[in-house]
Amino acid sequence: MIIEILKGNDAKILRHDEKVILALVPNDKLRTTAELLFKAGCYYATGVGVDERLLGVGFSMYHIFNCESEKRYVILKAVASNLKIPSITPVISGANWAEREAMDMIGILFDEHPEPLRLILPDDWPEGIYPLRKEFHYNERPPKVEFKPPKREKKPGIMEVPVGPYHPTLHEPEVFELHVKGEEIVGAVYRGFHVHRGMEKLAEERMTINQIPFLAERICGICGYTHNCAYAQAVEDAAKIEVPERALYIRTILLELERLHSHLLWFGVAFHLLGFDSGFMHTWRIREAFMDLAELLTGNRKTYGMNLIGGVRRDIDEEKKKKVLEIFEKTKKETKEVLDNAVGMKELISRMKGIGILPKKEGREIGVVGPVARASGIDTDVRRDHPYAAYGDLDFKVPVYKEGDVLARFLVRYEETFESFWIIEQALDQLPPGDILNEDYELPEYAVGIGATEAPRGEDVHFVITEGGNKVYRWRPRAPTYNNLPAVPIMLMGEKLADAPIIIASIDPCFSCTDHMVIVDGEKVCRCSLDDYLGRL
Amino acid sequence: MNTIFIAVNLAFALLIAPVVDGFERKIRARLQNRQGPPILQTWWDLIKLFKRPTIEPQDSVKSLYKLAPYVTFTAVLTAYLIVPTLLPSSINFIGDFIVVVYLLGLATLSFVIGAFSSGNAYAQIGSNREVSLFMSEELLLAFIIGTIAVIGKSLSFDQLFPLPLRISSALALILLFLVIYVASARLPFDIAEAEPEIIEGPLIEYSGKHLGLLEYSIFLKRLLLYSLLLNFILPVQNPTRLIGYLIGIMILSVVYSTFEAYYGRFRIDQAVKLMKKLSAVALVVWIIALVGW
Numbered sequence: 001m002i003i004e005i006l007k008g009n010d011a012k013i014l015r016h017d018e019k020v021i022l023a024l025v026p027n028d029k030l031r032t033t034a035e036l037l038f039k040a041g042c043y044y045a046t047g048v049g050v051d052e053r054l055l056g057v058g059f060s061m062y063h064i065f066n067c068e069s070e071k072r073y074v075i076l077k078a079v080a081s082n083l084k085i086p087s088i089t090p091v092i093s094g095a096n097w098a099e100r101e102a103m104d105m106i107g108i109l110f111d112e113h114p115e116p117l118r119l120i121l122p123d124d125w126p127e128g129i130y131p132l133r134k135e136f137h138y139n140e141r142p143p144k145v146e147f148k149p150p151k152r153e154k155k156p157g158i159m160e161v162p163v164g165p166y167h168p169t170l171h172e173p174e175v176f177e178l179h180v181k182g183e184e185i186v187g188a189v190y191r192g193f194h195v196h197r198g199m200e201k202l203a204e205e206r207m208t209i210n211q212i213p214f215l216a217e218r219i220c221g222i223c224g225y226t227h228n229c230a231y232a233q234a235v236e237d238a239a240k241i242e243v244p245e246r247a248l249y250i251r252t253i254l255l256e257l258e259r260l261h262s263h264l265l266w267f268g269v270a271f272h273l274l275g276f277d278s279g280f281m282h283t284w285r286i287r288e289a290f291m292d293l294a295e296l297l298t299g300n301r302k303t304y305g306m307n308l309i310g311g312v313r314r315d316i317d318e319e320k321k322k323k324v325l326e327i328f329e330k331t332k333k334e335t336k337e338v339l340d341n342a343v344g345m346k347e348l349i350s351r352m353k354g355i356g357i358l359p360k361k362e363g364r365e366i367g368v369v370g371p372v373a374r375a376s377g378i379d380t381d382v383r384r385d386h387p388y389a390a391y392g393d394l395d396f397k398v399p400v401y402k403e404g405d406v407l408a409r410f411l412v413r414y415e416e417t418f419e420s421f422w423i424i425e426q427a428l429d430q431l432p433p434g435d436i437l438n439e440d441y442e443l444p445e446y447a448v449g450i451g452a453t454e455a456p457r458g459e460d461v462h463f464v465i466t467e468g469g470n471k472v473y474r475w476r477p478r479a480p481t482y483n484n485l486p487a488v489p490i491m492l493m494g495e496k497l498a499d500a501p502i503i504i505a506s507i508d509p510c511f512s513c514t515d516h517m518v519i520v521d522g523e524k525v526c527r528c529s530l531d532d533y534l535g536r537l
Numbered sequence: 538m539n540t541i542f543i544a545v546n547l548a549f550a551l552l553i554a555p556v557v558d559g560f561e562r563k564i565r566a567r568l569q570n571r572q573g574p575p576i577l578q579t580w581w582d583l584i585k586l587f588k589r590p591t592i593e594p595q596d597s598v599k600s601l602y603k604l605a606p607y608v609t610f611t612a613v614l615t616a617y618l619i620v621p622t623l624l625p626s627s628i629n630f631i632g633d634f635i636v637v638v639y640l641l642g643l644a645t646l647s648f649v650i651g652a653f654s655s656g657n658a659y660a661q662i663g664s665n666r667e668v669s670l671f672m673s674e675e676l677l678l679a680f681i682i683g684t685i686a687v688i689g690k691s692l693s694f695d696q697l698f699p700l701p702l703r704i705s706s707a708l709a710l711i712l713l714f715l716v717i718y719v720a721s722a723r724l725p726f727d728i729a730e731a732e733p734e735i736i737e738g739p740l741i742e743y744s745g746k747h748l749g750l751l752e753y754s755i756f757l758k759r760l761l762l763y764s765l766l767l768n769f770i771l772p773v774q775n776p777t778r779l780i781g782y783l784i785g786i787m788i789l790s791v792v793y794s795t796f797e798a799y800y801g802r803f804r805i806d807q808a809v810k811l812m813k814k815l816s817a818v819a820l821v822v823w824i825i826a827l828v829g830w
Binding site for chain 2: 160182183274276277278281282345498
């Protein structure tokens with residue numbers, strides 16, 4: 001069905017296999033094609049702007065869609081003519097940030113974009129310098145330009161409550177400016193992007209393909225391994241590298257271990273925000289066991305450094321296997337005890353029930369992923385829809401709740417935690433013999449690859465264009481929070497200020513992986529720059 | 538003699554109130570699987586705060602802002618003259634129960650006024666919550682005082698300590714036990730401070746000696762309320778009173794901090810709703826007392 005849509009719109013199919021369809025779409029048909037894809041059930045995963053002038057193409061934009069029904073990723077490629085590409089944001093609002101990111105970093109102009117404003121670059125960045133163009137080098141420091149912060153006027157009766165950049169709720173620097181009437185939130189402004197680390201540029205210019213996994217792992221301080229895996233999968237997909245089955249199983253075990261400790265961390269944070277510090281202390285006590293397990297299996301408590309292209313670096317022997325199962329027996333019981341106690345606490349549950357609701361329709365338009373999507377009735381899970389690592393061979397359930405509130409997100413994570421125990425037990429049991437690393441491969445020139453994993457926070461997409469030799473031409477990681485964050489101001493509207501921390505935390509945000517901006521003013525939702533917003537006040 | 542006893546009582550309160558807090562912190566820590574700070578930690582914290590410089594925020598109403606901590610502290614301290622602690626001596630007069638309640642009210646009020654005058658958004662939200670909570674607990678307290686007055690046929694503490702053993706007096710004391718829990722700003726009722734939500738609310742702008750005084754008055758207020766409850770139970774002129782009092786403080790500390798460790802924070806509307814329900818119960822208890830049970 002997808003292929004018919006593409007062919008019907010004069011698309012040139014560049015790659016068509018069981019994982020990916022890559023099609024070059026003529027600019028005048030881009031918007032209709034995107035709209036048809038969205039209506040066919042594909043949601044917008046992310047967009048990547050690429051400077052392809054060295055390939056003789058010019059600037060191009062890759063729109064990546066996740067088509068769960070066909071178990072494929074569909075990539076629409078559009079080439080800018082005269083720096084211009086029609087925007088698809090008017091038909092798919094989820095494309096807003098991705099297009100503006102390409103605008104900032106590459107300098108592509110999107111026709112008819114509703115808010116063609118700066119998103120990522122800071123206010124003192126000069127015009128006309130685009131950091132991801134090939135002529136810009138990673139160590140360049142362009143001169144700062146003067147800018148005037150716009151004057152802000154106060155609205156009568158509304159109090160501005162800044163949550164951030166330093167606030168005990170948030171553990172990373174970003175700002176939620178809440179407009180509060182009494183205790184009710186009537187407006188929310190999110191401003192982030194304070195910690196952009198220029199990783200893409202660094203990877204393209206300085207690093208070899210087997211160094212990037214270690215950089216990718218440092219994208220996140222909690223779910224780094226899943227980024228690492230997604231990157232490795234993207235390169236393996238581009239170069240068609242066969243990964244030994246044992247390596248795939250080991251990856252699965254570590255990915256699930258990471259999900260376990262990440263979910264327990266989240267439970268702890270949620271309990272703390274709700275004032276239930278005993279729960280916080282006890283979940284984190286249990287979490288220590290998983291950190292120790294990670295150390296046992298990989299040598300590191302966090303930032304495992306396990307992946308290379310083509311496999312993993314350490315094997316799991318019989319002794320380790322036995323030890324893991326031993327520790328599991330104890331921790332599983334403890335986890336169940338603490339979490340069941342929490343679920344049994346009426347006042348804790350009543351703080352989460354019915355607040356921060358995200359309706360399914362809005363969620364789909366924004367393209368939310370992971371537990372946030374599953375709590376709003378969107379049945380999506382990369383592990384099941386696009387099987388990677390060893391997930392195709394293993395049995396697990398995907399919990400889906402319809403309520404869309406904070407409690408539903410809590411319960412999705414609660415069920416997933418126990419599924420993860422089950423997955424690791426299966427994977428250890430079925431661990432096939434054989435090699436763990438395949439080093440016999442050659443990197444093709446300019447091949448497109450995509451790697452997706454289900455991070456603890458949702459779908460994690462990495463897009464890679466290889467350069468041949470041992471370099472990548474373009475690498476673009478997209479963390480799940482990038483898609484989930486635009487939903488937060490919608491959840492916050494009309495809620496009580498006391499609930500704001502737990503609502504913000506309910507998407508399990510990972511700001512440094514993401515860092516973008518969204519604004520909700522009164523009834524109207526608009527994603528625009530803070531300056532523009534304040535100018536209109 | 539009486540004056541010396543009262544001075545001893547005051548000194549005891551000033552010395553021990555932070556120790557009681559340190560003790561509770563230790564209990565909470567053990568329940569949360571932590572080592573916990575030493576019992577004297579609260580004292581070290583206070584001493585540190587008194588050494589630090591104080592800063593007044595730019596937008597604040599400076600005179601009110603600076604005055605508030607002293608008024609709060611003095612109000613709580615004055616109440617110690619009326620409520621006996623270690624030794625059964627105090628200044629008594631007709632209606633002193635009401636005066637204690639008003640002194641506690643004054644402490645809360647000046648605390649809130651100081652926070653409002655700081656000009657900080659978080660402090661204002663915190664004060665709003667503090668006032669709503671105070672109002673709702675005030676209604677409950679009024680019914681409890683009514684009940685106790687009916688039982689003891691007086692509003693003076695020397696007539697009321699200890700209360701005669703009756704169904705209504707037992708029920709009234711249980712309610713008082715609950716009000717004290719709420720008034721001492723513990724989880725789930727630490728809504729006004731709520732560190733992860735509004736960053737300690739009313740206290741946010743205070744620093745140094747002002748912050749020290751405000752925290753000191755919170756500890757003193759807790760000990761005062763403990764003593765109030767214990768006085769209703771313990772026999773007055775009896776050598777065992779001293780031991781009973783000290784053990785009573787320990788038991789209350791353990792019970793309250795255990796409660797605290799096993800609760801999440803209420804939202805202000807949930808707390809107010811709960812207080813309304815309790816007020817209705819208190820009304821029934823008052824009627825029971827009137828009937829003479």
